[in-house]
Amino acid sequence: MHDIKAIRDNPDAFDTGLARRGLPPMAGELLKIDSERRDHLQKLQDAQARRNAASKDIGEAMKQGDKARAESLKAEMGTIKDFIASGEAVERDLNQKIEAALAVIPNIPLDDVPDGKDETGNIEVRRWGERPRFEYEARQHFDIGEWLGLMDFEAAAKIAGARFVVMRGQLARMERALAQFMLDLQTGSNGYTEHYVPFMVNDAAVFGTNQLPKFAEDLFRTTDGRWLIPTAEVSLTNLVRESIVEEKNLPMRLTAYTPCFRAEAGAAGRDTRGMIRQHQFSKVELVSITTPEQSREELERMTGCAESVLQKLGLHYRVMRLCTGDMGFGSRMTYDLEVWLPGQNAFREISSCSVCGDFQARRMDARYKPADGKGTRFVHTLNGSGLAVGRTMVAILENYQNADGSVTIPEALRPYMGGADKITRP
RNA sequence: GGAAGGGUGGCCGAGUGGUUUAAGGCACACGCCUGGAACGCGUGCAUACGUGAAAGCGUAUCGAGGGUUCGAAUCCCUCCUCUUCCGCCA
Numbered sequence: 420m421h422d423i424k425a426i427r428d429n430p431d432a433f434d435t436g437l438a439r440r441g442l443p444p445m446a447g448e449l450l451k452i453d454s455e456r457r458d459h460l461q462k463l464q465d466a467q468a469r470r471n472a473a474s475k476d477i478g479e480a481m482k483q484g485d486k487a488r489a490e491s492l493k494a495e496m497g498t499i500k501d502f503i504a505s506g507e508a509v510e511r512d513l514n515q516k517i518e519a520a521l522a523v524i525p526n527i528p529l530d531d532v533p534d535g536k537d538e539t540g541n542i543e544v545r546r547w548g549e550r551p552r553f554e555y556e557a558r559q560h561f562d563i564g565e566w567l568g569l570m571d572f573e574a575a576a577k578i579a580g581a582r583f584v585v586m587r588g589q590l591a592r593m594e595r596a597l598a599q600f601m602l603d604l605q606t607g608s609n610g611y612t613e614h615y616v617p618f619m620v621n622d623a624a625v626f627g628t629n630q631l632p633k634f635a636e637d638l639f640r641t642t643d644g645r646w647l648i649p650t651a652e653v654s655l656t657n658l659v660r661e662s663i664v665e666e667k668n669l670p671m672r673l674t675a676y677t678p679c680f681r682a683e684a685g686a687a688g689r690d691t692r693g694m695i696r697q698h699q700f701s702k703v704e705l706v707s708i709t710t711p712e713q714s715r716e717e718l719e720r721m722t723g724c725a726e727s728v729l730q731k732l733g734l735h736y737r738v739m740r741l742c743t744g745d746m747g748f749g750s751r752m753t754y755d756l757e758v759w760l761p762g763q764n765a766f767r768e769i770s771s772c773s774v775c776g777d778f779q780a781r782r783m784d785a786r787y788k789p790a791d792g793k794g795t796r797f798v799h800t801l802n803g804s805g806l807a808v809g810r811t812m813v814a815i816l817e818n819y820q821n822a823d824g825s826v827t828i829p830e831a832l833r834p835y836m837g838g839a840d841k842i843t844r845p
Numbered sequence: 846g847g848a849a850g851g852g853u854g855g856c857c858g859a860g861u862g863g864u865u866u867a868a869g870g871c872a873c874a875c876g877c878c879u880g881g882a883a884c885g886c887g888u889g890c891a892u893a894c895g896u897g898a899a900a901g902c903g904u905a906u907c908g909a910g911g912g913u914u915c916g917a918a919u920c921c922c923u924c925c926u927c928u929u930c931c932g933c934c935a
Contacts, residue, residue: 460895464904471904474916478863493915500915663855788855795892 420781421521423453436527439534439743449520456513463506466499473499522626523633525748526778529715532752535742541755542742547726548735550759551818559762560816561693564590566824567844570694581691582683582698589842590812593828594701596835597808598676601703601728605805609724611674611705616654618677619645624657627783628802629749636684639698647680651704652802659708659798660783666790669798670717671708674805676701693813695767700809707801710787711777714799715752718774722754725770725805731831734814735759737766751776754803758810762817769810772803 426433430446437445473492480489533542564570569590575583586594605611625631625646630638630653639647648654655673664671678701690696705724707717722738729736741753750773757766777797780786786795819827826842833840 457895460904464895467904470915474863477915481863489915496915665855 420778421524421527422777422781423449423517423521426450427453433527437524439528439532440525441536441744442525445520445524449517452513452517452520456510456517459506459509459513463503463510466503466506470496470499470503519632522782526751526775528743528746528750529752529774532746533740533742534744536744538742538745540742541739541745544738544740544754546735546737547730548733548759550735551761553761553820553822555822557761557764557817558820559693560760560813562762563816563820563824563826564694567826567842569842569845572693579698582696584694584697584809588845589836589839592836593812593815593832593842594808596832597811598701598703599835600731600832601805601808601811602674602676604728604731605674605703605705605724609672609727609805611672611724611805614655614658614673614675616651616658616675616677618648618654618680620648620653620657621645624653624660627657627660628653628779629747629782633748637682639680639682648677649681650679650702650802650804651675651677652706655704655706656708656779656800656802657783659785662785663795664708664785664787664798666710666787669708669710669787670713673706673708674703676703676808694809695813697809700807702807702809703805705772705801705803705805708785709799709801710789711796711799714774714776714801717799717801718752718754718772721801721803721805722756722772725756725772725803728806728811729756729758729769732811732815732829733831734811734818734829736769747771747773749773749775749778751778756806758814760814760817761820767810767813769814770804770806772801774799774801776800 421433426446426449430450433446434444437443473496477489477492480486480492533540535541558566561570561572564586565572567590569587571585571587572583574585578585602613606613619641622631622644625638630646630649638649641647654677655675658673659671678699680699681697683696683698686696694700705721707714707721709717726736726738736756736758739755739757741750741755746753753771753773755768756770756772758769759765760767776799779800780797785798785800787798788795815829815832816826819829821827821841824844828836828840828842
């Protein structure tokens with residue numbers, strides 16, 4: 420959510436930022452409503468001031484037993500009262516109009532975000548590791564999983580429908596092992612505090628992290644009006660909603676392992692086979708709450724924390740700085756980690772780390788008290804995957820596949836797999 | 846699900862229609878005191894919006910939203926939420 424005052428102070432900068440997102444200028448229209456609102460507010464407040472003064476006089480008159488004076492003052496209040504009643508309604512209306520307009524405008528990219536229309540405009544920042552070589556044409560993860568008899572899309576379709584999976588045996592265990600491994604790494608070495616959070620949340624939470632009002636069709640809604648979280652970012656970030664934290668507690672670094680539920684409304688026909696795009700998947704999420712001064716550097720740190728998972732698992736990947744056209748709604752800058760998938764012969768997104776500035780903090784009213792100086796400031800928020808568990812499993816199956824159909828378990832994961840070094844057909 | 850009782854500033858807590866301009870306390874900040882501290886004393890200390898160069902001024906906010914009234918923290922209605930007891934339950 421943008422600050423209308425900032426737009427007022429610098430409408431051109433705002434429109435320039437929107438243009439980088441491929442959007443038309445909006446400052447003029449917003450400021451028109453804003454000035455209408457302020458003009459009206461001034462009149463309303465004058466009327467309220469007169470009412471308050473008169474009420475005081477009436478109280479005084481009553482106290483002195485001057486009934487006649489009190490009655491005449493009351494009579495004078497009639498028209499002001501009407502004006503205030505209708506004026507308050509108008510003010511609410513204008514406020515809502517501005518709020519509604521602001522709520523669907525995306526965040527402004529930072530200066531060092533490259534301009535671009537779509538993912539072809541993204542810039543590769545660095546690359547880690549090397550592609551594994553195969554003597555044969557590398558198989559895709561679903562072929563490997565199904566051959567092993569441990570990955571079953573038909574069973575999932577029978578009980579749930581398309582875009583679900585059933586895993587058995589060592590693959591089911593690997594899901595659990597990866598989660599444990601990632602959480603241990605993020606909490607042990609990377610300084611994040613583990614959380615257990617609700618998987619169903621209310622409107623306010625989903626508004627706070629930008630999924631509402633614009634992206635409701637991407638979410639699942641419960642019969643009692645709640646939402647299934649599409650990412651733990653929602654639950655974790657909203658922990659600071661409507662609160663004021665002490666600066667000494669910043670940065671806050673939060674992590675949680677949760678399922679994520681996505682309707683994938685606009686994804687018909689994309690990644691229909693396999694585990695890449697599911698209605699349900701799990702993820703270890705990273706969230707940082709920082710001061711405005713810390714947030715840019717925290718993005719680099721967070722990205723590094725996500726990368727550390729891939730490095731320990733020995734998975735080849737590249738880091739992409741997303742261009743303006745490929746960035747999410749609330750982001751000011753995003754790094755995607757793309758892991759190499761030999762079966763697809765392509766890099767695929769496995770983590771996305773974004774800094775949102777005060778964009779979400781405004782929506783949530785999340786502030787901090789500076790250590791020196793008075794008042795409060797909005798916090799900055801960041802979120803990133805550390806990592807998506809399902810896609811990590813896909814990457815392991817494809818990168819560690821063997822000619823005989825078995826899959827070698829990366830060394831770092833073996834302690835979590837009961838010491839096993841290989842997944843074989845049972 | 847049933848019954849009862851709560852929700853007031855960063856925190857605790859008083860306040861049943863009109864100097865409440867939200868008492869008092871804690872915490873915090875500054876000053877005095879001290880060799881330095883504690884104690885004590887004094888002063889300050891909510892948020893948002895509007896206006897203004899600033900000081901300031903105005904308005905709103907006592908869980909949320911409506912209503913009654915010249916005037917609502919206070920009375921009425923609806924909702925949210927917490928606590929306790931009962932019932933059910935992993």
